[in-house]
Amino acid sequence: MNGDVPLRRLVLHFTAKHVLLVNDIGAGVSAETTLNDLLARSAWGTLDVATGNWVLVSEEPSAFPPSEGLLSYFEHVNRKFQTEGEELDDETRSFNLASVSKAIASFTAKDQPGHKFRPFFDQMVKCLSLPKGVSKAMGIERVVLADDDIAPLEDERSSMLRLGRYQVMPAFWNLVMHLAKEKRDFQIVFRGTQAEIDKVAQEWNFFCDGSHPCYCGANKTKKAVLDGSKGTKDMRLGAAALGRWSIDDPSAGGVGHVVSFPDLNENEADLAEYNAKVEAQEEAQRKAEADGVEAPPPLGDPPRTVAAVFRGQKQVYNGIVHFVLTNARQSAAVVEGVQEAEPDIQKRVLLVNEADLAIHNVLFIHDKDADTAEVLEVCTGDELEPSSARHSLVYPVELFKMITNPEYLIKAVVEAEEMRSRQLEAAREKEAADAKANDPLKPLSSEQLKACPPKEYLYHTVIPALMPALEIVQRDRPADPITALAMYLLRHGDQYSKALHEPVEAPPPVDPGK
Numbered sequence: 001m002n003g004d005v006p007l008r009r010l011v012l013h014f015t016a017k018h019v020l021l022v023n024d025i026g027a028g029v030s031a032e033t034t035l036n037d038l039l040a041r042s043a044w045g046t047l048d049v050a051t052g053n054w055v056l057v058s059e060e061p062s063a064f065p066p067s068e069g070l071l072s073y074f075e076h077v078n079r080k081f082q083t084e085g086e087e088l089d090d091e092t093r094s095f096n097l098a099s100v101s102k103a104i105a106s107f108t109a110k111d112q113p114g115h116k117f118r119p120f121f122d123q124m125v126k127c128l129s130l131p132k133g134v135s136k137a138m139g140i141e142r143v144v145l146a147d148d149d150i151a152p153l154e155d156e157r158s159s160m161l162r163l164g165r166y167q168v169m170p171a172f173w174n175l176v177m178h179l180a181k182e183k184r185d186f187q188i189v190f191r192g193t194q195a196e197i198d199k200v201a202q203e204w205n206f207f208c209d210g211s212h213p214c215y216c217g218a219n220k221t222k223k224a225v226l227d228g229s230k231g232t233k234d235m236r237l238g239a240a241a242l243g244r245w246s247i248d249d250p251s252a253g254g255v256g257h258v259v260s261f262p263d264l265n266e267n268e269a270d271l272a273e274y275n276a277k278v279e280a281q282e283e284a285q286r287k288a289e290a291d292g293v294e295a296p297p298p299l300g301d302p303p304r305t306v307a308a309v310f311r312g313q314k315q316v317y318n319g320i321v322h323f324v325l326t327n328a329r330q331s332a333a334v335v336e337g338v339q340e341a342e343p344d345i346q347k348r349v350l351l352v353n354e355a356d357l358a359i360h361n362v363l364f365i366h367d368k369d370a371d372t373a374e375v376l377e378v379c380t381g382d383e384l385e386p387s388s389a390r391h392s393l394v395y396p397v398e399l400f401k402m403i404t405n406p407e408y409l410i411k412a413v414v415e416a417e418e419m420r421s422r423q424l425e426a427a428r429e430k431e432a433a434d435a436k437a438n439d440p441l442k443p444l445s446s447e448q449l450k451a452c453p454p455k456e457y458l459y460h461t462v463i464p465a466l467m468p469a470l471e472i473v474q475r476d477r478p479a480d481p482i483t484a485l486a487m488y489l490l491r492h493g494d495q496y497s498k499a500l501h502e503p504v505e506a507p508p509p510v511d512p513g514k
Contacts, residue, residue: 007184007185008358008359009187009360010184010185010413010417011325011361012188012413013189013350014364015363015364015366015369016191016193018034019366019402020169020190021196021199021200022403030146031128035125036105036107037074037104037107039061039107039400040073042061042072043061043072044056044057044062044071045070045071045073046069046070046071056116058070061400063396063398073104073114078100081096081103083096108120124400125143125165127170127403128143128165128166129143129165130161130213131220131221133220134213134219137218137219138158138213140161141164142164144163156206157206157211158213160206161213168204171406171408171409174407174409174410180233187325187330188330188332189332189334190204190237197334201333208236208237209227210223233330234328235331236331237331237333240261241261241264241324242261242334243262243264243320243324243334244259244260244262246259257312257351258309258310258311259310259319259320259334260310261308262307264307264324266307266308281299316378317351320332320351336348348363350374350375350394351378352378352384353377354377354379357424360417360420363375364397364412366397367396367398371386373386373389388423391415391419392416392419393416395415443460465489468488468492469488469492472484472488
């Protein structure tokens with residue numbers, strides 16, 4: 001990382017769908033379909049004028065077309081088989097939906113439009129495959145791309161890897177190990193549906209306690225431990241840090257964003273203080289009994305246990321960043337879209353405090369969903385311009401690159417930090433320039449002075465020299481204050497404004513021969 005970039009506390013938000021997890025949990029979509037869908041969105045081509053067929057033009061997957069006039073295979077198929085519109089009857093819509101799914105799922109198969117991209121498909125499968133030593137130790141002979149092909153196993157660690165491939169993508173684990181090795185101050189917030197959070201949280205805790213089969217130090221794997229032992233951070237995700245994010249309709253009297261943590265005590269600080277007093281009192285009672293003196297009076301009732309609920313943008317931000325994420329809790333998870341009637345939560349809101357310069361929040365989201373992300377400034381309630389937030393606060397993840405490049409997220413964090421530092425520096429320079437432009441003491445030109453009202457004219461020309469002189473006269477109280485004032489002004493002539501005096505050009509040199 002660039003040494004000029006300040007190391008702020010990182011609060012990294014990860015959406016589970018298509019950022020941490022390849023599969024769309026709960027949608028019943030296989031990994032093979034997901035990878036074909038990814039390549040169909042990343043393959044760009046044109047339409048053959050004679051046949052109307054889509055023809056591949058791009059040579060490698062990319063999130064954006066390599067040249068103008070191209071459309072992705074995904075766009076082509078959805079245009080060919082319309083699935084929206086009031087004119088469509090249910091039978092036609094169902095047929096078109098099935099046609100789109102079939103075309104996308106077989107995109108790279110033999111004799112299909114994207115067959116030339118099959119090597120990229122195979123590359124992704126290889127990158128998602130478990131290390132050979134782990135597969136051998138677990139008795140896994142091949143990678144399975146359909147989740148339902150092998151039933152879940154009794155052992156949770158074996159079950160999550162039973163298909164011969166990573167469940168949570170390796171680039172994420174590499175980022176966490178990198179940040180821990182660099183001794184960075186960072187926290188993780190997982191965001192997604194309940195099913196997604198359950199899968200991610202389980203594997204995350206296996207990773208943190210050093211029992212993840214791919215990061216346990218056995219079978220030629222790296223050893224990763226983040227459970228608080230041997231001076232490491234305790235990054236494990238506990239029940240107290242599992243929350244739910246919903247939206248109250250402000251127009252109906254609601255407060256907007258609401259995040260609740262059912263197992264987190266809102267009064268935990270008071271309870272900790274109370275428990276410390278209990279321990280001190282028990283020690284005092286033992287000492288009193290030993291000394292034969294009167295025991296101290298009993299303490300009152302402990303603080304009530306109240307589930308932590310944060311309402312409104314500012315409370316939600318402070319609640320997650322400053323209350324939930326503490327030295328004792330380095331990770332959290334929030335289930336978004338608690339009710340189906342809350343479609344707005346799927347916009348993926350990132351709350352930031354622009355005045356909180358010591359903290360850098362970054363939301364990592366699949367690139368196709370990045371345009372729907374909203375960044376809200378909690379102090380003003382304003383939504384930040386998407387173009388200014390992109391890559392610095394909202395990082396659009398290109399799934400193909402993340403799967404095939406194990407250092408993708410490490411580089412992404414560096415890019416986000418460097419861009420954020422440039423933005424903050426630009427903001428400081430603009431603020432300084434604005435302050436200078438609006439400085440009432442800034443010297444004015446003679447034309448500007450002549451146009452000033454009387455009071456402003458005196459403020460710019462006389463007051464800067466007169467005020468120090470008046471202070472001296474008031475302090476010393478001379479017998480002749482007027483003369484003392486005049487003498488002070490004469491001795492400190494450099495304090496006068498010279499703006500009224502037009503520059504005098506030197507006379508032309510005299511020719512001695514004339």
